[in-house]
Amino acid sequence: MGDECTAGTGDPWAGTGDPGDLRMDRPHIARVYDYYLGGKSNYEVDREAGDQVMAVWPGVRICARTNRAFMHRAARVLCAELGLDQFLDIGTGIPSEPNLHQIVQGQNPRARVVYVDNDPLVLAHARALMNGSPDGRTACLEGDLTDPDSILRSPELGRVLDLTRPVALSMLALLHFVPDDQDAHGIVRRFADALPSGSALVLTHGTSDFAPLETGRAGQVYTERVARAQTRGREEFARFFDGLELLEPGIVVPHRWRPYRQAGACIGGDQDVADAEVGLWAGLALKP
Numbered sequence: 001m002g003d004e005c006t007a008g009t010g011d012p013w014a015g016t017g018d019p020g021d022l023r024m025d026r027p028h029i030a031r032v033y034d035y036y037l038g039g040k041s042n043y044e045v046d047r048e049a050g051d052q053v054m055a056v057w058p059g060v061r062i063c064a065r066t067n068r069a070f071m072h073r074a075a076r077v078l079c080a081e082l083g084l085d086q087f088l089d090i091g092t093g094i095p096s097e098p099n100l101h102q103i104v105q106g107q108n109p110r111a112r113v114v115y116v117d118n119d120p121l122v123l124a125h126a127r128a129l130m131n132g133s134p135d136g137r138t139a140c141l142e143g144d145l146t147d148p149d150s151i152l153r154s155p156e157l158g159r160v161l162d163l164t165r166p167v168a169l170s171m172l173a174l175l176h177f178v179p180d181d182q183d184a185h186g187i188v189r190r191f192a193d194a195l196p197s198g199s200a201l202v203l204t205h206g207t208s209d210f211a212p213l214e215t216g217r218a219g220q221v222y223t224e225r226v227a228r229a230q231t232r233g234r235e236e237f238a239r240f241f242d243g244l245e246l247l248e249p250g251i252v253v254p255h256r257w258r259p260y261r262q263a264g265a266c267i268g269g270d271q272d273v274a275d276a277e278v279g280l281w282a283g284l285a286l287k288p
């Protein structure tokens with residue numbers, strides 16, 4: 001587990017004291033995703049793998065952008081409408097503005113955010129680039145989703161979040177990297193059980209429901225080149241929310257989740273995008 005986020009110095013290794021393992025020899029999930037989003041924190045090996053995915057499923061860039069836009073809208077609903085002020089984001093990814101803490105601390109400067117990722121490179125970027133508001137707190141932890149207890153019992157997490165009060169737990173574009181043999185549903189249940197009533201669970205997840213051939217091939221490229229991946233259908237996705245109460249509009253493709261337009265521009269919902277180009281399910285539920 002890692003340290004609290006440090007002030008941005010421009011040096012991605014600031015605060016770690018260790019350059020970690022760059023693993024330039026193979027693509028990283030986070031760096032390939034950064035490439036889809038048009039970021040600069042990726043290398044030739046990541047771009048090559050990303051291009052291979054795009055060759056079989058051209059929608060993946062739209063998918064990444066739509067996923068981020070959903071996060072922006074969900075964060076605003078969690079903070080401004082539901083009044084949540086504690087956020088636990090697992091599988092954070094390389095920072096891409098606006099990040100979750102910028103959105104929620106923009107609404108409530110006292111909001112507290114803990115980011116968790118199992119990729120040391122993500123954490124190095126996050127610690128260098130993510131500065132919380134002075135009143136709120138933002139921490140970045142190295143942790144693995146498949147070991148819920150080590151995240152939930154981390155002293156660093158405990159210094160920022162009070163787990164006796166409601167927490168908004170987000171796992172976006174993450175669970176498709178946890179195949180059934182690692183018990184993805186059991187892991188989510190463990191987190192949901194540990195959080196008090198009034199907490200929220202926000203998920204997006206890759207699906208082959210709309211473009212089975214293309215997304216199936218993309219999944220294959222991921223498994224061969226990047227990391228084991230497993231898309232899930234709507235019913236399997238819905239099971240992650242068992243025991244929770246889904247907020248309207250329920251489980252939908254992310255660009256159809258509470259889209260809104262502002263000043264004539266489409267901010268959140270890419271309404272003109274086809275479901276098959278997005279290839280994700282999304283949902284936000286509350287613990288009764």
Ligand SMILES: C[S@@+](CC[C@H](N)C(=O)[O-])C[C@H]1O[C@@H](n2cnc3c(N)ncnc32)[C@H](O)[C@@H]1O
Nearest residue numbers: 029030033091092093117118119144145172173
């Ligand atoms: C596709 S990115 C999504 C980033 C961000 N959540 C978003 O939706 O924009 C997936 C992230 O999950 C992280 N990840 C993958 N497996 C993980 C695990 N078992 N535990 C924690 N993080 C993981 C990767 O390192 C990567 O940063």
